[in-house]
Amino acid sequence: MLNFRGHSWLIGGAQGTGIERGASIFTSALALWGYRVFGKREYYSNIMGEHSYYYVRFDERPVHSHIERYHILTAYDAETVFRHSLEGVEGAALLFNQAHKSTKLASIHTIEERLAEDIAKRLGKQVKDVLLSDILEEAESYGIKVYPLDYNEILSKVASKTKETMVSLARTNNVVAVSASLALMGYELDSLIEAISYVFENKKRVVDLNAAVAEATYEHVRSKGYDTSFAIKLRKLNRNGKLLLVNGNQTVALGKLVAGCRFQTYYPITPASDESFFLEDNEIIDLQVTQEDFPVIQESKILDSTGSIVVFQTEDEIAAITAATGAALTGVRASTSTSGPGLSLMVEGLGWAGMNEVPVVVVHYQRGGPSTGLPTRTEQGDLRFVIHAGHGEFPRVVLASGDIEEAFYDTIRAFNYAEKYQLPVILLLDKYIANSLVSIEKLDVKKVKIERGEVLSEEDLLKLKSLNEEYKRFKFTETGVSPRVFAGTKHAVYWATGDEHDEAGHITEDPVLRQKMMEKRMSKLNLIEKEVPIDERAKYFGPENPDLLLVSWGSTKGTILDLMETMSKEGHNLGFLQIRMVHPFPENFVSSIIGNKKWVIVENNYSAQLGGLIREKTGFVPTYQIVKYNGRQISLDELYIAVKRVIFGQAPKRQVLTNGA
Amino acid sequence: MELKFKLTDYRTSVHNNWCPGCGDFGILSSIQQALYELQMDPSNVLIFSGIGCSGKTPHYINTYGFHTLHGRALPYAIGAKLARPDLEVIAVVGDGDGLGIGAGHFVNAGRRNVDFTVVIYDNEVYGLTKGQAAPTLKLGVQTKSLPKPNISQAVNPILLAYASGYTFIARGYAYDTNHLKELIKQAIQHRGSAVVDVLQPCPTYNDIHTKDWYAGKGNVDPKTGKEIPRIYKLENEGYNCVITNDMSEEEISKKIAQMIIKAYEWGDRIPVGVFYRDLRFDTFEERLEKRIPNYKAYPPGKQAISNREGYPIADISKIVQSLSV
Structure with missing residues (x-):
């Protein structure tokens, strides 16, 4: 098996059939037993029908990145089996619906021609001849254990117990898939039902139905004896309190509430809008104030001890940034959130805010560009854009958070910088941070104080x-x-x-x-x-004299940190320089870290934009480049191989990573 | 009775560089006069403009004044109003500014009925860039600097405002400042989104619809041989179009049909005055207040966000709890 800590679970199915919900039940169940999780969501720009999948890496200790090779794959449609079966590690489990066994590859229209041909080639066949059973055989030859499940039998049992029709029970396929994988790993049914109640917010009817599905699935898995044949087992861990399961859209929204952002504008765009929805869902804000704080508040009274945030959906992104700026003129902390195409429209508003020294915060979730690009896929292609966006020259701050948790604190800092220095601040994130899920212990609301700069009363x-x-x-x-x-x-x-x-x-x-x-x-x-303290602008991790220095920014942080841990066990000491404020650029610090070290730039874009920026600001040129621009985040397993090649002197100057379905 | 604010309190000493005889002067003084007569505290008033000759207006008025981007005055203004619903917010826009590059904002502002006022400086040309055709210039008209007659149809500001959902729609004339001032006062006092389209001759680039033309040049009464002014006041002819909740569908349809006829009237007779008032709808702020009960009492722009020690006062523990397993 792989050298990385923890295990990788993968669920797949058609979009709109409950992949995210399924993953949510799985991660909640694991968190309930004290496991730390990292989840990565992949989906098409489509409402229904296209292939969607979700990786969850879990371990007893915190994990910060995803692994593409799975230990457990649970597929409730045939497409998932065709697409992902061969990604398993030796000894991995593949759970699938046995009714799909004779499904033809050619009959699945949502599989791209290019991919169908690749699959057939791998099996030494023509596309028209490939059956699902062929790929299962191939998987078995890799040492992957195949577990057929009779979805029909499981759901028939539920139907007879609950009076639900088979047609309506089809929407619980995701729960069968999740339950079967948990049963396989010896997870307790009672805990699973607890996780189901949490995910379905204790709505009795839905909870009961899904619990019945889980129970029937457990019986099925046990009756086949599957649970005794699989090595990976879960155990209840000791835990200190609950774990918070959050994605980046949520931590940014929570950061905004804590920062005192009380006016948010947006125009719908993936992967930014969920943040605004979350804020609107929580538009009335609880406040914690003591009598002594009241003089600060002056003319206004806090009615019922609540504040509020106005979330305003505008007609376009130009209106989004200009309305936020208009609000900011009156003193409210105001913000807007968007992605590439939206920021392109916002540029003139950015210039006006810069020219008039208005504190406005723009959260920018990058996705694959240019133009509409890859609306639901990740990329770090906008670094150069955001530091230069706008005609003429004006000051701005660009912050790039490394992960979901860091984004919470950076959001609060973003407002502080904006108000202290009276300029637009761009918080540069991406789809990987927006949509991935992580378990964390807590968000410290007192870590960053509110600093509003000089204001006359x-x-x-x-x-x-x-x-x-x-x-x-x-x-x-x-x-x-x-x-x-x-x-x-x-x-x-x-x-x-x-x-x-x-x-x-x-x-x-x-x-x-x-x-x-x-x-x-x-x-x-x-x-x-x-x-601004240097550790808010750049951070160095690792020994003073590493064997190799990795330099990066943004969402690659977790992957690199996890890689450092793995490689140190193998005797390779890596260093990691994370640039957190990409503008104004912390050039002295960066120069001092790079010095005469051998270094690699790691980025999710084509032209290694940070590498270019470092060269511009410091004169240092990366010894190696590791880049990726297929819309899928650099995974821990592929980075491991790429970095090892560098260490052993087998790497070309530029490696382009290509993994991902 | 002594008034708290004098007319001069609304003026600035900034050098005004509009062309001599520009209709903008009439609009400027009407706004100042309206604010004065309403005795509005200058520090309670926010005026937003876009780009063009109209865009300079805020610099000449002694209130908070924001000269923003071309076409974007409305979203800036709306953002400010929603953050501080207790302030008076006015947006002044040009015809190209408000109905060309800013048309999307104009339409969408109408949908919301935010309690603010939009004044359109309507002279049918882009003055500051030397006289190109604006969206309100009629098809086939060739003003002074156009190489060829205008190839596009004109938008009708009154009807566009109606279709967009503005609940107060008026038209004024820049050289009748008394009348215009009254319209602006009504617009400010109206609860909801108000538009005043102001016919405003551009003495430099619009040689067709000039001050003289509006005054009746060439519009000779065959009986008397005298020129008849083209502009007339709706209220002098018994026109009234106020829509209220207690009206039947039929009554409302009749009123609207009458408004549309008046909105199309042009040429020898051009109506000014209040075309439309609709009292049926809540403002955007009132709708917000239904969701956030203390929105008006404690709006975004007035909320405290930190305590004496500088720590945040927002308490997110319930939300965090709901996300915890």
């Missing part, structure tokens, strides 16, 4: 008035940051314009003022370099 403005001074929104200061006034505050007015402007915010084309204003705005980048 009504009293401050009255004082100014009494000194006969006029408030100037873009006043020249030593730091480049001018104190803000929230639009609508008494005793002041001010102006703002996308044109170059004077301190008051009125249009100017005066060359001297123009130069000073450019310098004022751009100097804020220097201030950020001076003030």
Whole structure:
């Protein structure tokens, strides 16, 4: 079996038939027994019918990435068997619906011609001649154990017990698939039913039905004696409290609630919209305030101790960023979330916010580009785009979170940077972070304090008035940051314009003022370099003198950390430099880490964009490149092979990874 | 009675660089006069504009003023209004700005009925870029700087506003500031999205629909031999189109049909005044308030987000609990 910690479970079926729900039951069941999980979801840009699948890697200790080679594959449609069977490790289990045994490959129209031909070639046959049983035989020859399940018999038993029709029971195929795999690993039925109640939010009728399906499946698996023939067994672990199961859309949304974001705009786009939906679902916000805090709150009373977030669906992404900016002018922490095509539309709004020093936070979930690209697949192709987006030059901050948990804290920091330095902040994430699922112990809501930068209150403005001074929104200061006034505050007015402007915010084309204003705005980048702690900008993991240094950004973090652990057991000491703030770029720190080390750039894009950026900023050129751009995240198993080739001097300068279904 | 705010409180000392005789001056003074007569605290008013000659308006008014992007004044304005529903929000847009590049925003704003006011500077040309055809220029018309007659149809701002869902729709004339000021006051006081389309001759690039043309040039009464002004006031002819909840479908249809006829009227007789008021619908803010009971009392822009020590006050423990196994 593989050298990596933990095991890999894979479920597949047609989109719209409950793959995600099935995975949710599985991960909940494992978490209930104290296992740590990492789940990766793959789906087509399609509502119903195309192939969808979900990997879950689980272990007794935390896992941060997925492995493509499975230990257990549970397939409730024939397509999944054709697509994934041969990915198993030796000794893996393949559970499938035996009714599909004689299904023809050629009869499955959702399998691409290219893939069908590859499968047939692998079996030494013509596409028209391939049956599902052929691929099962091939899998068995790899040492994969094949477990046929009689879905029909299982569901007939449920039908007779529950009065449900067989047609309506077809929607519980996913539960059969999940239950069978858990039964195989000796997981207790009672715990599974507990997981089912959790996932179906204790809705009795649904819970009872799915519990009956689980029970019938358990009986079936046991009657066949499958559970005694499979080596991987689960056990109840000691655990300290519950585990939080979250995806990146959710941790960002939770980060926004904690950060005090009270205005969110969006235009529907994959894979960003789920974040906005989650916020809308939680639009009324519980508050924790003591009497002593009330003076801070002044004129407004907190009714029923609740706050709220307005989630506003706009007509397009231009309106999304401009409405968020309009709201931010009044002092509310405002944000929008989008993906590539949406950010392309938002660019002019980014420029206006930059020009007028408005704190607005844009969460950008990258997906495969260019254009519509791969709407539901991952990529890190927008690094160069987001650091340059917009005509002219204006300061911005671009943060790239490494994982789902980090995204929570970065979201809060993003608002702090935006307000302290009065500029747009882009939080650069991707589909892998948005849609993957991880178990974590807790989110520490006190880890990052709220910092709002310099803001003048009504009293401050009255004082100014009494000194006969006029408030100037873009006043020249030593730091480049001018104190803000929230639009609508008494005793002041001010102006703002996308044109170059004077301190008051009125249009100017005066060359001297123009130069000073450019310098004022751009100097804020220097201030950020001076003030933001380096560990919020870049982080080094590993020994002082590693055998090999990996450099990367964003969602590859978990995979690289898991790889380091695996390889250190084999005696290879890797170092990892994670760039967290890609703009302004932490060049001194990066230079000091790279030094004269042999280093590899690892990125999910074609042109190794960070590698280019490092070269631009520091002069260092990566010794090796490992890139991938087929829309599927670099997996732990393929990175392992690629890095080993580098270590043993067998790698070309540029390796392009290709795994993924 | 002494008024708290003087008319001059709404003016700035910024040099105005509109062309001499521009209709924009009439709109500017009507807005200032309306704010003055309503005695609005300048720091309670947010004016948003887009790009073009109209875009400069906020710089000449002593309120919070935001000169935004071409076509985007509306979403900026709506964002601000939803964050602070207690503030007065006005968007001033050009015809190309609001009905060309910003048409999508114009239509979608109508759907929502946010309580704010849109003023359209309608002179049928793109002034600041030297007189190209704007979306309100009629088919076949060739204004001064056009190489060829206009090849596209014009959009009708009144009907587009109606189709989009605006609940107050009026048209004013830039050189009748008294009348225009009253329309703007009504628009501001209307609960919901209000549009005032302002006919505003561009003395530099629109040589067809000039001030003189609106005043009646060439429109000679055969009996008296005198020129008859083309502009007339709807209210002087007993026109009224207010839709209320207690009306029957039939009554409503009749009113709307009458409004459509008036909206199409052009040429020798051009109506100004209030075309349409619809009192049947909640504002967007009221709809929000039904979901978030303390929305108006404690809107996004007024919420405290941290305590004395700087820690967040949002308590997400219930949500975290629901995601925990």
